[in-house]
Every structure is written in C-alpha cells, then in structure tokens.
Amino acid sequence: GSMINRGSLYEKMEGKGFLKIEVNDTGCGMSQDDLQKLFQKFSQPNAEGSQRQIGSGLGLWITKSLCELMNGGVRVYSKPKVGTCFSAVIQADCLPIQGSHSRDNLALAKAFAESNRKRRVLIADDDPYNLDVHTYLLRELGFDEIETADDGGSLLSKFRSRPERYYEVVVTDVSMPQVNGIKAAEMIREFEASEGRRNRVKIGFITGHSNLRDKEHCARTPISALFYLSKPITVSVLESFFKVGSSMIE
Secondary structure, three states: OOEEEEEEEEEOOOOEEEEEEEEEEOOOOOOHHHHHOOOOOOOOOOOOOOOOOOOOOOHHHHHHHHHHHOOOEEEEEEEOOOEEEEEEEEEEEOOOOOOOOOHHHHHHHHHHHHHOOOOEEEEEOOOHHHHHHHHHHHHHOOOOEEEEEOOHHHHHHHHHOOOOOOOOEEEEEOOOOOOOHHHHHHHHHHHHHHOOOOOOOEEEEEEOOOOHHHHHHHHOOOOOOOEEEEOOOOHHHHHHHHHHOOOOOO
16 A cells, blocks of 8 residues: 655735645545544544554544634545545645735735636636635635536536636646546537637646646647646736736746
8 A cells, every 4th residue: 555645835915825734545445434423532433454443533533623723624535445535724824925025016916806806717626625725816816706616527517508708717627537627628629619619718727746748738729728737826826827818838
C-alpha cells in the first residue's frame, strides 16, 4: 500500500485564507456503516484485514471539533479494499506581501471586482471542498452570479440548458470521474459549433496534477483555454488571467 500527504493554502484578499490538508492511502478502506459513526466519540472502524485497534477512539472527533472551531471542517471518502481520503480545512491568516496592498492597488481591485458583478460563472469540481474554495475565490474577485457542478456531466447539462452568452466563463477541474474537465470542454465547443454560437464561452482549467501535454492541448483550438492553473491557486493569480481576457497559458 501507499500513503500520500498533500497541503494547500488558498489566499483571500483581506489577509485570510484556507489551509487544506489531505491524507490519502491505499489501505483496506471503510464501509458506509463505519463512515456513519467515524466522527463519534469513542468510535473506531472495524475494517477487515486492519491491524488490532489501539487508542481511545477520540482522535477524529477531536480533529473535527478543532477544525470546526477554526471555521473549517473534515471530510472523508472511502471504499472498502481500495483506500481512504481524509481532507481537513481550516481558516488561516496570510501574511501580506509588502507593497501588495497599497491604496492604489486596493482601488484598482475594487473597480475590477465591480466590473464582474453581473458576469456569470459556471464552475465544476468533484471535490466539495475545492468547489467551495474556488467559488469563494471567484466571489473575492467580484463574481456574484456563480453556479456549480460536481462533475463533468452536470457541467455539460447546465451549459447546454442555458442560452448563448448566459455564462461568460466556465472554470473546471481537469480530473473528474466519468467526464473529465478536458473532455467536457471539448464537448462544450462541439455544442457551440452545432448550435451556431458565435460567442464562445471562456474556459479555464484548475488541476492538482499539472500535465504539459494536457496544458498544450487546452491552449490550442478548439478549446483555446483562458488559463490552465495548478492547485493551489490565489486570488491574485486568477485576477491576472481575467484582466487579460484572452488565452494566457504559461
């Protein structure tokens, strides 16, 4: 088996942010019954093939309580005989970079945010925490008309059900089950062509596993992505791409 630990910091403009910590393993996994009682006091899963249980069964309850006290939470995804993923999110302070929050910069940021008020965004990610964080970052840029989808299929259904120019931007995770973000983007372009839509929606990608071949593919037609960003992302990085308004993949 194996274990992967990953940490990400998502910046917020006013010096606040969210710290996300993930722990993934390829162990024996847990059943739905175990998951239902996992965060209860003095409770431990009884996974088949696991080592003898030790401890009091308070660790996860304490972890969840502490995260909630810091305006966050804990989620777990598990499949028997496959593995488990724990993700914890807490609110965190971000130290300002000297000169980055001058009065002129704040005035420009405010004007930019105001220009985004009525620009509709459709964002897709199969990870609920990532979806919440990225939605939050977009709101920091002034977007207040945001719709979400939890997979590529839902993203396509929502896009196809809306008239031309309804969404100005589609932001999607790359790695999603069934229909991934790149395939969804290709199908959006095919739909626009079949409907004779001349005003193509801007498409941006966010990924936890950057791939040069995927990045180059997304930059070319027919997708012509606005951006292809590796997680974690920040408000300032997103802002730079939206200000340009055309493909600027580096």
